Amino acid sequence: xxxxxxxxxxxxxxxxxxxxxxxxxxxxxxxxxxxxxxxxxxxxxxxxxxxxxxxxxxxxxxxxxxxxxxxxxxxxxxxxxxxxxxxxxxxxxxxxxxxxxxxxxxxxxxxxxxxxxxxxxxxxxxxxxxxxxxxxxxxxxxxxxxxxxxxxxxxxxxxxxxxxxxxxxxxxxxxxxxxxxxxxxxxxxxxxxxxxxxxxxxxxxxxxxxxxxxxxxxxxxxxxxxxxxxxxxxxxxxxxxxxxxxxxxxxxxxxxxxxxxxxxxxxxxxxxxxxxxxxxxxxxxxxxxxxxxxxxxxxxxxxxxxxxxxxxxxxxxxxxxxxxxxxxxxxxxxxxxxxxxxxxxxxxxxxxxxxxxxxxxxxxxxxxxxxxxxxxxxxxxxxxxxxxxx
Amino acid sequence: xxxxxxxxxxxxxxxxxxxxxxxxxxxxxxxxxxxxxxxxxxxxxxxxxxxxxxxxxxxxxxxxxxxxxxxxxxxxxxxxxxxxxxxxxxxxxxxxxxxxxxxxxxxxxxxxxxxxxxxxxxxxxxxxxxxxxxxxxxxxxxxxxxxxxxxxxxxxxxxxxxxxxxxxxxxxxxxxxxxxxxxxxxxxxxxxxxxxxxxxxxxxxxxxxxxxxxxxxxxxxxxxxxxxxxxxxxxxxxxxxxxxxxxxxxxxxxxxxxxxxxxxxxxxxxxxxxxxxxxxxxxxxxxxxxxxxxxxxxxxxxxxxxxxxxxxxxxxxxxxxxxxxxxxxxxxxxxxxxxxxxxxxxxxxxxxxxxxxxxxxxxxxxxxxxxxxxxxxxxxxxxxxxxxxx
Numbered sequence: 001x002x003x004x005x006x007x008x009x010x011x012x013x014x015x016x017x018x019x020x021x022x023x024x025x026x027x028x029x030x031x032x033x034x035x036x037x038x039x040x041x042x043x044x045x046x047x048x049x050x051x052x053x054x055x056x057x058x059x060x061x062x063x064x065x066x067x068x069x070x071x072x073x074x075x076x077x078x079x080x081x082x083x084x085x086x087x088x089x090x091x092x093x094x095x096x097x098x099x100x101x102x103x104x105x106x107x108x109x110x111x112x113x114x115x116x117x118x119x120x121x122x123x124x125x126x127x128x129x130x131x132x133x134x135x136x137x138x139x140x141x142x143x144x145x146x147x148x149x150x151x152x153x154x155x156x157x158x159x160x161x162x163x164x165x166x167x168x169x170x171x172x173x174x175x176x177x178x179x180x181x182x183x184x185x186x187x188x189x190x191x192x193x194x195x196x197x198x199x200x201x202x203x204x205x206x207x208x209x210x211x212x213x214x215x216x217x218x219x220x221x222x223x224x225x226x227x228x229x230x231x232x233x234x235x236x237x238x239x240x241x242x243x244x245x246x247x248x249x250x251x252x253x254x255x256x257x258x259x260x261x262x263x264x265x266x267x268x269x270x271x272x273x274x275x276x277x278x279x280x281x282x283x284x285x286x287x288x289x290x291x292x293x294x295x296x297x298x299x300x301x302x303x304x305x306x307x308x309x310x311x312x313x314x315x316x317x318x319x320x321x322x323x324x325x326x327x328x329x330x331x332x333x334x335x336x337x338x339x340x341x342x343x344x345x346x347x348x349x350x351x352x353x354x355x356x357x358x359x360x361x362x363x364x365x366x367x368x369x370x371x372x373x374x375x376x377x378x379x380x381x382x383x384x385x386x387x388x389x390x
Numbered sequence: 391x392x393x394x395x396x397x398x399x400x401x402x403x404x405x406x407x408x409x410x411x412x413x414x415x416x417x418x419x420x421x422x423x424x425x426x427x428x429x430x431x432x433x434x435x436x437x438x439x440x441x442x443x444x445x446x447x448x449x450x451x452x453x454x455x456x457x458x459x460x461x462x463x464x465x466x467x468x469x470x471x472x473x474x475x476x477x478x479x480x481x482x483x484x485x486x487x488x489x490x491x492x493x494x495x496x497x498x499x500x501x502x503x504x505x506x507x508x509x510x511x512x513x514x515x516x517x518x519x520x521x522x523x524x525x526x527x528x529x530x531x532x533x534x535x536x537x538x539x540x541x542x543x544x545x546x547x548x549x550x551x552x553x554x555x556x557x558x559x560x561x562x563x564x565x566x567x568x569x570x571x572x573x574x575x576x577x578x579x580x581x582x583x584x585x586x587x588x589x590x591x592x593x594x595x596x597x598x599x600x601x602x603x604x605x606x607x608x609x610x611x612x613x614x615x616x617x618x619x620x621x622x623x624x625x626x627x628x629x630x631x632x633x634x635x636x637x638x639x640x641x642x643x644x645x646x647x648x649x650x651x652x653x654x655x656x657x658x659x660x661x662x663x664x665x666x667x668x669x670x671x672x673x674x675x676x677x678x679x680x681x682x683x684x685x686x687x688x689x690x691x692x693x694x695x696x697x698x699x700x701x702x703x704x705x706x707x708x709x710x711x712x713x714x715x716x717x718x719x720x721x722x723x724x725x726x727x728x729x730x731x732x733x734x735x736x737x738x739x740x741x742x743x744x745x746x747x748x749x750x751x752x753x754x755x756x757x758x759x760x761x762x763x764x765x766x767x768x769x770x771x772x773x774x775x776x777x778x779x780x
Contacts, residue, residue: 021452021453022452022453022454022455023452023455023456024452024453037453039452039453043449044451049446049447052442052451052661053443053446053447056439056442057439057443059433060631061434061629061630061631061632062411062413062429062628062629062630062631063411063412063413063414063427063429063624063630063631064412064413064631065412065413065416066413097487097633097654097655100653100654101654101655104653104654126653130653133653234453238452239451240451240452240453241450241451241453241454241661242451242659242660242661243655243656243657243658243659263516263519263520263523264487264490264494264654264655265487265490265491265633265654265655266488266633267633269631269632269633269659269662270630270632271442271631271632271661272659
């Protein structure tokens with residue numbers, strides 16, 4: 001347990017964070033804390049680091065088959081079968097240059113101008129731009145007020161003859177909602193009846209709390225061909241600079257995505273594919289340890305937020321994001337983020353970047369050491385107490 | 391010298407090639423030789439391998455600034471100034487996921503539908519598709535018959551009011567032509583007068599022979615703002631599975647390319663940027679040794695081709711490609727490639743994939759060990775002798 005949990009227990013001290021996570025901490029002063037960028041403050045699993053080093057030593061950093069490194073493709077198939085209960089083959093998998101690449105390719109492979117896309121919001125911000133730049137019309141469907149779950153009636157009401165795809169992020173970035181089997185069955189029912197694709201961003205599917213289990217909508221009968229699932233390693237495995245992810249969909253869509261991506265990037269890196277195969281095959285123990293650490297950090301941060309008047313924050317059911325509503329304290333979320341960084345040296349993301357329903361919220365990344373999360377909780381509590389009094 | 395030249399002198403034996411270069415050797419039987427895919431048979435410089443390992447050990451595999459890793463950007467600036475005699479700043483550089491990414495981004499950042507693009511052919515095949523899929527009309531301008539150099543009169547004749555860009559590959563893939571300062575000055579003169587962009591793929595700019603010096607068209611006065619130069623590391627540094635390259639252009643075009651690429655891949659890998667910085671900063675001695683080896687291999691292969699009747703092959707002035715015309719021996723280049731692979735277990739690329747002027751030719755990659763190139767020369771000579779007699 002000691003060995004596998006190194007990444008979690010060995011919390012890097014502040015000065016290391018500066019050097020090693022230049023983008024997350026960029027421009028923050030001495031003593032600054034970044035809960036902004038979705039990046040964990042820990043190293044990747046030892047076995048992932050070892051996989052990269054071994055690949056270099058063995059000279060395995062050359063082109064591989066354009067369809068992907070066989071051991072990576074097989075690792076994805078095994079993982080999707082065992083963890084996500086999907087029924088897929090190697091031909092259903094496309095290695096991508098990070099999950100972002102998979103989202104972009106989906107928008108280009110599936111959508112045509114004039115198509116409508118229903119996006120359940122709040123959601124990872126760039127998704128809106130991907131869909132509109134593909135020429136589609138975005139129909140925003142806000143999540144329910146009570147805990148950010150799916151509003152199935154509202155989704156169905158917004159479906160038209162032009163609706164081509166419904167977009168969800170499950171577990172949800174930024175709200176932390178983990179959709180239940182029941183509501184996903186409801187969504188699948190709608191998709192099957194109306195013959196609409198579902199795009200499911202499942203980047204945080206290993207991080208669910210309070211005994212919840214992640215459910216992939218692609219695991220339901222009849223949804224294999226209608227779902228495009230995207231996943232990656234940057235976030236939950238602490239390897240954001242190793243650009244690798246994957247998309248799972250029916251073979252026709254995967255073929256189309258591959259043909260689109262080849263002329264753009266040829267293929268994702270070979271050592272990235274090797275490292276990701278090891279992450280999927282050999283790092284379950286590391287992930288259990290990391291999830292348990294994140295659950296503890298969620299409790300520390302959310303306990304502090306719960307003690308604050310005028311702040312509402314449904315406890316995140318998964319991911320490493322808390323998404324408190326601070327609209328009773330600050331004029332708007334951009335002002336909130338700016339005051340917190342300017343006066344308390346703590347960086348956050350403003351909620352309006354995540355679409356309708358995010359206004360007045362901040363997204364807080366709690367994948368850091370206990371020392372940092374405790375200090376963050378103190379600073380945020382002080383700030384909110386001060387500004388609530390003004 | 392021993393240390394830096396390891397990659398060249400330590401020729402991996404056949405069975406290693408199978409494992410380590412799965413795409414180049416895919417499907418070739420026992421004893422197969424691949425002169426097909428543009429990939430060298432040697433490992434990357436030791437210092438590049440060490441840079442990747444160090445990055446992993448130091449935990450430097452996280453997001454960096456979206457504009458690029460500062461040490462990589464600076465290495466590109468220094469290299470472009472010293473080696474290419476360009477006058478640029480960090481803001482003129484975009485790190486890309488390999489050179490392919492830079493070509494694609496150029497087509498999207500510069501071209502609009504109805505624009506015309508003059509492409510000097512034969513050239514790296516995918517370039518045609520990039521330009522047409524961006525909506526542009528491709529005007530092919532074949533290189534001169536005598537050694538594949540630029541036909542400036544012909545280029546100028548093909549310019550219309552719609553012409554937006556002229557595309558060259560220098561040194562040329564697949565012909566090995568290294569454009570002289572004189573002809574590039576002529577091309578620059580045309581571009582300046584007509585206010586047309588020049589796209590210059592300079593992937594092989596370190597590999598020039600017989601004392602030739604590579605000249606970048608962007609180094610001429612007035613061409614800084616009119617040239618988009620693309621370069622990479624996959625080919626000449628033996629790191630095809632480390633997806634990294636760069637584009638150099640005016641700041642407006644670089645900004646546009648960055649904004650296009652962010653939503654597609656976020657950024658190239660961090661360890662790739664670190665490795666590429668080391669390749670540029672510290673591997674000149676390795677490159678000298680590799681170039682000298684390639685020149686020797688060129689001589690072995692071309693001496694053998696020169697001895698064959700019915701075969702014409704201007705000696706390549708750079709790159710690691712020979713591009714013999716075999717039209718007097720085989721019905722066409724696809725048949726030539728197929729017969730060579732089927733009957734002599736030697737893989738090549740058929741020349742018609744490189745556009746007008748490539749028909750009847752084969753592209754042969756000679757960046758391999760002397761043992762392999764000698765054996766390749768024997769098999770090709772036997773095959774040509776046999777088929778010429780038929």
